[in-house]
Amino acid sequence: MLITIEWTYKSKNGIETIFRSDEMPPAHALAIAEDLEKTGRTSKMTFIDQHDSTWMAKELKKYLKELETEPHHVQVYFDGGFDLQTKDSGLGIAIYYEQNGKSYRLRRNAPAIGLVSNNESEYAALHLAIVELDLLGVHHQTVCFLGDSQVVINQMSGEWPAYEKELASWADRIDEKLNNLGITPEYELIPRKLNAEADRLATQALQGIDINGNIELQ
Known part of the structure; x- marks a missing residue:
């Protein structure tokens, strides 16, 4: 599964825009999402898979943990x-x-x-x-x-x-x-x-x- 991150960015003067990342493995997406959140300028972060299903960060973490015990x-x-x-x-x-x-x-x-x-x-x-x-x-x-x-x-x-x-x-x-x-x-x-x-x-x-x-x- 590959994941695309979509998030809203807010600049210092209050201007907002939406960014969308390239596709990447779930673990990479979570790591990048954590770095983005540290900037304090992101909100409404969504993870989207190749089937256009949306995931929350906690759901994606649960999936990765379960994957270790699944084929x-x-x-x-x-x-x-x-x-x-x-x-x-x-x-x-x-x-x-x-x-x-x-x-x-x-x-x-x-x-x-x-x-x-x-x-x-x-x-x-x-x-x-x-x-x-x-x-x-x-x-x-x-x-x-x-x-x-x-x-x-x-x-x-x-x-x-x-x-x-x-x-x-x-x-x-x-x-x-x-x-x-x-x-x-x-x-x-x-x-x-x-x-x-x-x-x-x-x-x-x-x-x-x-x-x-x-x-x-x-």
Whole structure:
């Protein structure tokens, strides 16, 4: 999550104006806000996140304290597989995150039916990942999503339009879910060899092998 500070400044002769900062991490925003308050010339200070939600300083401090015990520094790998003969799909995700000073990896896969293309399977895998983020309690932070689907990554990042009705529908559902969770997504296109873990999970789902585990990494 990134924060913008908005505050009213009053000069020595009583002239008031409103200032707005650049976006910055919450901890930086709190530190700068404290320095501004020391000038004695600021009032009506508000913290605004990327979803235009407003925060008070005490709420932001509480959020940072809670974040230490909640999943953070989250990276999500996703992949979808589609069998042209059976029309079945396999979805695979691997989520890496930190919590309470430790590192974890969640792996999950799932079969899917009713999808019509590999691109739709990729979207379904991304959606599955966001459902898992919700279950993990990930919210109001920036999350990096990594995949080897140029279509999904470029459409979700706004580089390409989504003309196909099915894909546009998935994109809308994903955006709505992310917005509800307060998650700011960063999308990164990676080579297939760097997405081997999610690819393997998707293939196993097509083979009827169920994977669902969460372990601490040493």
